């Protein structure tokens with residue numbers, strides 16, 4: 001896959017949304033001998049040997065060499081191995097992934113230009129236009145509260161964490177929460193490069209999963225949510241926000257949108273704590289105005305400028321009624337827990353009414 005060096009929408013930006021203590025989880029305790037690729041916000045290293053597995057066959061990995069290999073002699077990755085990008089293991093099953101091994105042959109493996117900081121001028125302007133995520137800041141605080149109430153230290157997997165998601169700051173700031181960041185490219189906020197369809201983690205490793213503005217970018221969202229279920233401990237928390245009324249962004253890597261009900265059904269094996277819209281028709285309209293400009297041939301930057309006079313339209317969302325707001329939401333979110341009970345089809349009728 002060639003690198004598309006073009007300025008495009010950043011995953012976390014204009015998200016729908018707009019996107020560590022000693023642990024009692026021995027699986028991620030540091031041994032000092034493992035490949036500790038700590039990001040700046042994760043001062044304690046991760047015991048990769050105990051945590052990681054082959055994304056294809058889930059066997060153990062031999063991490064003690066430049067090319068990481070699967071320890072199962074029957075696995076194709078016992079021979080082909082996994083590369084590293086910016087020093088981080090790239091544990092992607094290339095046989096099944098949309099991402100190609102060649103993408104990781106140099107640099108950090110991003111097929112697009114990235115702004116990990118979210119502080120670039122283009123990002124700031126788009127945030128002024130479409131606003132920040134009105135939901136995620138509260139949910140990240142809530143997640144920390146739940147985790148803190150339940151145990152002294154927790155480990156949270158962030159899928160799509162190359163750039164810190166809009167509103168996720170409380171999670172990253174919590175002293176008793178260790179973040180394991182993954183994305184399809186290496187960044188200072190990740191420790192492992194992974195494809196959400198085949199997570200390279202053993203079962204029931206995590207106390208929570210945070211996945212923001214990612215599920216529209218995966219080919220098979222139910223498969224990714226199954227993986228989230230698998231790597232979560234029983235009762236583990238998940239927060240997901242995903243676009244509904246938003247135009248295509250991230251070019252070829254944009255596949256799906258969800259209504260509030262469709263998103264709830266996606267997480268049907270999870271018990272709901274809360275769910276709802278992320279921005280309403282106003283925010284969606286501001287997005288659309290910018291895409292009118294893009295459709296007329298304006299550059300991404302000029303389209304943002306052209307739409308800026310209409311930024312105020314999104315304030316209508318503050319006064320929107322819950323049902324109609326959800327019906328025209330810019331994005332939707334789900335906050336819940338891994339459960340033993342699966343929603344029934346008929347539960348969905350009740351769910352829709354409950355959210356009016």
Ligand SMILES: [Zn+2]
Nearest residue numbers: 054057070075
């Ligand atoms: Zn394997």
